[in-house]
Amino acid sequence: MTAKPLGIGILGLGTVGSAVGRAFADRQKRLDAAAGRTVRLLGAAVRDPKKARDAGGVPQTTDPFAILDDPAIGLVIEVIGGHQPAFDLQLAAFERGKHVVTANKEVVAKEWDTLHEAARLAHRELRFEAAVGGAVPVIRGLRELQAVRPQVLKGLLNGTTTYICSQLEQGVSFDDALAEAQQKGYAEADPTNDVDGFDAAYKLSILVSLLEGRHFRPEQVRRTSLRSIGPAEAAAAASRGMRLRYLAVADFGEKATKARVGPEEVPADSLEGRAGGPTNVISLESDMAATLVWSGPGAGGDATASAILADVIAIARGMR
Numbered sequence: 001m002t003a004k005p006l007g008i009g010i011l012g013l014g015t016v017g018s019a020v021g022r023a024f025a026d027r028q029k030r031l032d033a034a035a036g037r038t039v040r041l042l043g044a045a046v047r048d049p050k051k052a053r054d055a056g057g058v059p060q061t062t063d064p065f066a067i068l069d070d071p072a073i074g075l076v077i078e079v080i081g082g083h084q085p086a087f088d089l090q091l092a093a094f095e096r097g098k099h100v101v102t103a104n105k106e107v108v109a110k111e112w113d114t115l116h117e118a119a120r121l122a123h124r125e126l127r128f129e130a131a132v133g134g135a136v137p138v139i140r141g142l143r144e145l146q147a148v149r150p151q152v153l154k155g156l157l158n159g160t161t162t163y164i165c166s167q168l169e170q171g172v173s174f175d176d177a178l179a180e181a182q183q184k185g186y187a188e189a190d191p192t193n194d195v196d197g198f199d200a201a202y203k204l205s206i207l208v209s210l211l212e213g214r215h216f217r218p219e220q221v222r223r224t225s226l227r228s229i230g231p232a233e234a235a236a237a238a239s240r241g242m243r244l245r246y247l248a249v250a251d252f253g254e255k256a257t258k259a260r261v262g263p264e265e266v267p268a269d270s271l272e273g274r275a276g277g278p279t280n281v282i283s284l285e286s287d288m289a290a291t292l293v294w295s296g297p298g299a300g301g302d303a304t305a306s307a308i309l310a311d312v313i314a315i316a317r318g319m320r
């Protein structure tokens with residue numbers, strides 16, 4: 001392999017970052033072959049250096065700038081999450097001429113224009129396949145559909161709410177279903193992002209922005225919380241052969257695009273109705289391509305790491 005090696009640094013070594021670290025440790029040859037050059041994970045920034053981690057033995061630092069200022073690192077994977085400091089760190093990476101790969105839906109959805117402009121000015125790439133749909137290559141899929149006029153985009157974009165809905169069907173109360181989701185590691189300690197629809201709205205904002213080629217802000221997505229739903233509503237839906245699911249929908253009307261996330265009824269035997277946990281389902285109706293459907297694991301460390309590594313490989317292949 002004669003192409004210049006690509007050094008990689010990770011910001012954040014939690015569920016997703018650690019899975020990326022393990023993947024670099026256990027499939028180096030596969031990654032190099034796919035990338036057409038040597039790709040090496042050189043370091044990771046964390047908050048707590050004492051935490052035990054299963055991250056493939058990657059060297060750790062508590063200073064993100066030790067990663068950003070390392071001249072051997074040409075690509076930064078941001079998996080800290082949240083708006084700040086992730087946003088400033090991504091901008092700092094572009095300022096230093098690094099490519100950025102992220103799984104952070106919040107920062108991409110909120111800062112679409114600024115991040116894309118920073119990447120353009122730096123002549124570097126911003127990729128975020130892992131921000132929507134986990135392992136499901138839906139961002140890539142939508143990018144390939146630039147000739148079509150989108151009509152309706154619909155999907156299950158949040159595994160926590162799908163899990164809670166499937167538990168409500170079994171007669172479990174909302175609070176118990178949420179507690180179970182937290183116990184299983186599906187929902188975070190603060191469940192607001194999931195059950196009040198922020199997570200799904202960020203993801204829908206990203207998908208609509210891609211399809212429209214301009215920023216569709218998360219505030220433009222109408223959000224209805226899942227908290228109003230209980231076993232009675234789930235039973236009523238079941239009596240009609242339907243199931244309640246936390247659906248994300250974008251309607252691309254002639255004049256304006258309307259987007260919403262919230263509980264809606266779907267046929268019990270549909271892909272959405274049959275999903276019970278982290279499975280995401282995304283479908284796109286368009287004028288030329290009828291209905292296209294993507295489905296698969298939308299969360300979890302390894303599933304999300306596979307999307308991040310696909311972005312790393314794509315950037316490494318495109319480098320001269």
Ligand SMILES: NC(=O)c1ccc[n+]([C@@H]2O[C@H](COP(=O)([O-])OP(=O)(O)OC[C@H]3O[C@@H](n4cnc5c(N)ncnc54)[C@H](OP(=O)(O)O)[C@@H]3O)[C@@H](O)[C@H]2O)c1
Binds near residue numbers: 051298
């Ligand atoms: N988990 C999933 O299934 C999933 C799926 C798709 C997308 N995502 C997205 O991926 C991103 C990461 O998620 P996650 O589940 O891996 O989160 P996580 O487990 O909470 O990990 C976050 C990591 O960031 C580190 N961190 C926090 N502040 C930092 C700072 N200022 N400097 C350096 N490191 C810092 C933390 O360090 P310490 O460990 O030292 O505290 C931790 O290692 C988020 O944007 C999330 O939305 C996650």
